[in-house]
Amino acid sequence: MTDIITDSAVYEDDDILVINKPQGLIVHHGAGVTSGTLYDMLINRYGNADSHFKDECRMGIVHRLDKDTSGLMVIAKNPNSYYSLIDEFKEHRVQKEYSALCYGFFNVTEGVIDTYINRSKSDRKKFSVSKTSEGKNAITHYEVVEQFEFGRKKKQYVALLKVVIETGRTHQIRVHMSSIAHPVVNDVIYSKKKTEEISSMGLMLMSASIAFNHPVTKKIMEFRLPLDDRFIKCMSVLQGIQ
Numbered sequence: 001m002t003d004i005i006t007d008s009a010v011y012e013d014d015d016i017l018v019i020n021k022p023q024g025l026i027v028h029h030g031a032g033v034t035s036g037t038l039y040d041m042l043i044n045r046y047g048n049a050d051s052h053f054k055d056e057c058r059m060g061i062v063h064r065l066d067k068d069t070s071g072l073m074v075i076a077k078n079p080n081s082y083y084s085l086i087d088e089f090k091e092h093r094v095q096k097e098y099s100a101l102c103y104g105f106f107n108v109t110e111g112v113i114d115t116y117i118n119r120s121k122s123d124r125k126k127f128s129v130s131k132t133s134e135g136k137n138a139i140t141h142y143e144v145v146e147q148f149e150f151g152r153k154k155k156q157y158v159a160l161l162k163v164v165i166e167t168g169r170t171h172q173i174r175v176h177m178s179s180i181a182h183p184v185v186n187d188v189i190y191s192k193k194k195t196e197e198i199s200s201m202g203l204m205l206m207s208a209s210i211a212f213n214h215p216v217t218k219k220i221m222e223f224r225l226p227l228d229d230r231f232i233k234c235m236s237v238l239q240g241i242q
Contacts (some may be wrong), residue, residue: 015081023070062167071207084215095211098163101185109144113176129179139166140176141231150238
């Protein structure tokens with residue numbers, strides 16, 4: 001299990017670990033998942049949680065990415081780093097940027113989605129936007145980087161977006177983009193759209209960059225990933241559908 005962390009490590013020192021989480025890796029236990037998670041891999045790599053952290057430190061996991069979202073995550077390696085990073089996230093001092101492929105043509109190439117998000121009353125595994133103050137406030141900024149058309153009989157559109165979130169609600173980007181009729185490509189929860197040629201490539205959402213203050217040195221740490229190969233392949237396949 002340690003090989004995944006070793007292979008995905010972007011940066012490591014005595015206090016933090018930054019990884020490029022692979023798509024498909026679950027971060028923490030829950031909903032019947034009790035093994036094979038990032039949490040288990042951290043225990044396997046660094047030893048039992050009791051020897052490094054208090055119980056509430058969750059093996060240094062200070063934030064999460066959905067199972068099907070890939071990209072950058074920062075992990076604390078000791079209690080001091082854990083609580084420092086937790087404060088960074090609570091105070092919204094961590095800057096996060098995502099890349100996403102979304103369906104539909106954008107007449108306006110940038111915008112802000114500011115809503116409340118709460119758990120769906122019809123499906124407890126889903127979340128939805130609320131027109132009232134019920135739920136938690138969520139703010140998403142998006143900007144179109146590139147958009148193109150594809151399709152044989154009927155023209156369709158896909159856009160590559162840069163997305164910055166001010167808040168970190170569960171499924172925030174997926175819920176917000178779906179709410180404005182631009183669902184993330186291959187989102188089987190929040191979209192009914194499906195393109196057979198790319199359906200096996202997984203959710204087209206990645207954590208592309210992250211910036212935060214180092215918990216000990218207080219130096220600004222900034223990391224950025226190039227666009228995943230799967231995004232490039234997906235766009236290539238779509239553009240080839242004529």
